[in-house]
Amino acid sequence: MALVDSIRSAQVPASEVPAAVIRNLVNHKNTWLRDRAREGVGTFTDPNEDRLAVLDQKRAIVIAGQPNLENGRQLAESTCLICHKFNGKGQSVGPDLTGVGRSSLDALLANIIMPNQIVGNGYELVVVETKDFRTLSGRLIENSPNRITLIQAGGSTTSIERDEIQSMETTNQSVMPEGLESLPDQDLRDLIWYILSPPEEGPLTDEKKKNLIGLHIQSPPIDGESVALWDPAWQVIAPDFEGTPVKLPNHLGRQNVLSIHPWNLQKPRHFSA
Ligand code: HEC
Numbered sequence: 289m290a291l292v293d294s295i296r297s298a299q300v301p302a303s304e305v306p307a308a309v310i311r312n313l314v315n316h317k318n319t320w321l322r323d324r325a326r327e328g329v330g331t332f333t334d335p336n337e338d339r340l341a342v343l344d345q346k347r348a349i350v351i352a353g354q355p356n357l358e359n360g361r362q363l364a365e366s367t368c369l370i371c372h373k374f375n376g377k378g379q380s381v382g383p384d385l386t387g388v389g390r391s392s393l394d395a396l397l398a399n400i401i402m403p404n405q406i407v408g409n410g411y412e413l414v415v416v417e418t419k420d421f422r423t424l425s426g427r428l429i430e431n432s433p434n435r436i437t438l439i440q441a442g443g444s445t446t447s448i449e450r451d452e453i454q455s456m457e458t459t460n461q462s463v464m465p466e467g468l469e470s471l472p473d474q475d476l477r478d479l480i481w482y483i484l485s486p487p488e489e490g491p492l493t494d495e496k497k498k499n500l501i502g503l504h505i506q507s508p509p510i511d512g513e514s515v516a517l518w519d520p521a522w523q524v525i526a527p528d529f530e531g532t533p534v535k536l537p538n539h540l541g542r543q544n545v546l547s548i549h550p551w552n553l554q555k556p557r558h559f560s561a
Pocket residue numbers: 364367368369370371372381382383385388389390395396399400403404406407408411427440441462463464465468483513514517
């Protein structure tokens with residue numbers, strides 16, 4: 289299929305293709321097409337209403353009251369850094385959080401509450417059954433002719449010889465579990481603010497808080513990192529041009545809209561994921 293091939297070979301940057309089209313391709317009932325599209329772009333799953341309601345509810349909790357960043361650090365170390373690196377600490381099961389996914393409160397909450405909405409290529413949960421009836425899962429970090437290796441939360445790895453494998457499935461789920469937001473209110477507030485603004489990146493001033501919450505700002509924060517997560521090959525070529533590109537949690541009644549700079553005044557460029 290020409291479009292899929294051009295995306296894979298990067299003749300057409302995937303960011304030029306509406307997310308709705310990509311979603312159709314990666315979920316296509318033609319398995320050949322679907323597999324090639326997934327190889328090229330990763331997977332998309334629509335968030336359901338429940339998750340969106342949870343997002344609103346948790347957002348309100350995080351915004352209310354003062355955070356205790358030291359408690360947030362401890363919680364982050366025990367619940368997130370078992371999979372993520374952050375300012376030099378932690379494991380590499382998921383992407384390094386220092387530079388991605390936390391440019392705003394909404395971006396961070398969406399990533400935590402809906403980890404399966406956009407799963408970057410190579411970050412899917414792979415499930416392997418062995419001939420001696422073991423079931424193993426994790427992120428695939430080695431896929432060679434002789435063996436495969438999975439990495440699991442905590443950073444431990446398991447290698448399996450290819451001739452021991454009964455079946456191997458790449459799911460459309462993230463290695464990152466759902467439900468991490470189910471912490472007591474104060475703990476969630478502490479954790480979120482710590483990740484958004486750890487003390488080593490400077491004090492959490494009221495101004496910084498407002499910016500992260502998205503209050504009183506003309507152009508929302510640049511969110512190039514989420515764009516890259518849609519596909520690692522996607523690049524933000526003009527990272528800071530008139531407030532684009534940006535992932536808007538809501539835009540004109542649609543959710544998760546990727547807004548990029550318009551061609552001209554007549555042609556808007558908003559893509560819905
Ligand atoms: C079991 C491993 C695991 C745990 C635990 C985990 N994550 Fe993740 N996380 C991942 C993986 C894998 C990805 C990449 C795929 C995806 O987006 O689902 C990811 C993606 C993310 C992203 C999106 C990054 C981007 O590129 O935009 C953010 C933000 C994030 N995680 C934050 C957190 C926070 C905060 C916690 C703790 C509350 C946490 N994660 C716990 C594995 C984990």
